[in-house]
Amino acid sequence: MPTTRTIKVLPTPADLFRAAAEEFQRVGREAIAARNRFTVALSGGSTPRSLYSLLAANYAGFDWSRTFLFFGDERHVPPGDAESNYRMVNESLLSKISIPAANVFRVKAENPDAAAAAADYEAQMQKFFALSPGQFPRFDLILLGLGPDGHTASLFPGSEGLKEQSNLVIANWVEKFKTHRVSFTFPVLNNGREVMFMASGPDKADMVQQVLEGKNTPPYPSQQVQPVNGDLVWMIDDAASKKLEKTLPHSS
Numbered sequence: 001m002p003t004t005r006t007i008k009v010l011p012t013p014a015d016l017f018r019a020a021a022e023e024f025q026r027v028g029r030e031a032i033a034a035r036n037r038f039t040v041a042l043s044g045g046s047t048p049r050s051l052y053s054l055l056a057a058n059y060a061g062f063d064w065s066r067t068f069l070f071f072g073d074e075r076h077v078p079p080g081d082a083e084s085n086y087r088m089v090n091e092s093l094l095s096k097i098s099i100p101a102a103n104v105f106r107v108k109a110e111n112p113d114a115a116a117a118a119a120d121y122e123a124q125m126q127k128f129f130a131l132s133p134g135q136f137p138r139f140d141l142i143l144l145g146l147g148p149d150g151h152t153a154s155l156f157p158g159s160e161g162l163k164e165q166s167n168l169v170i171a172n173w174v175e176k177f178k179t180h181r182v183s184f185t186f187p188v189l190n191n192g193r194e195v196m197f198m199a200s201g202p203d204k205a206d207m208v209q210q211v212l213e214g215k216n217t218p219p220y221p222s223q224q225v226q227p228v229n230g231d232l233v234w235m236i237d238d239a240a241s242k243k244l245e246k247t248l249p250h251s252s
């Protein structure tokens, strides 16, 4: 179970992304002070784009030179593809901050062999974190989104990747999209010091309620993210919180 579980309800999407940016900065400063580096796994999709833009616009003074950015998942497309998470992060953040290229670890998803791309990414992580066989990396912060079907990263309901307990990164076949996606596995997600979900808008309200309050068998993938020795934070806006039975006060 997580060390702590915090659910923050922010009035508007703008408040949500501001709070998420502040949390990113807080965790980053703490990590750099304690370990002289800040390791982050970024989430993809559309929700985090606003966070990344905010970080680029308002946090230029942040110590990007000691920040190391990874991707919690990536679509099986080249980096210039409209679907690419790398492209979204590059447009919203990387192209706007001064971060050394060596601090950004991109999934080489242009490789037609998705399993080889996953294995290459796993090797990059094992090298960076100096992992022994069987060890998992401990990211200071892992950002995650919530899919309408309860998926997170690219761990989709019913997919083989849900069962992976030894590899760090897999090429997960996603039947609904008829494609592979490269994704972190649960052992990596659940080894984070802090895991922060962001969910915004009314379309996520049903799944937010299911994941935070539902007892589902099998559990939704997002429910299986339970950091074993870390903090779990949910940042949601009012619209995404609407179906929660337990009303929560607005966070500042």
Ligand code: 6PG
Binding pocket: 043, 044, 045, 046, 047, 048, 073, 074, 075, 085, 144, 145, 146, 147, 148, 151, 152, 153, 154
């Ligand atoms: C991806 C993400 C995925 C995303 C959810 C929510 O590559 O798409 O990793 O897990 O977080 O699908 O996506 P939205 O933010 O677009 O709703």
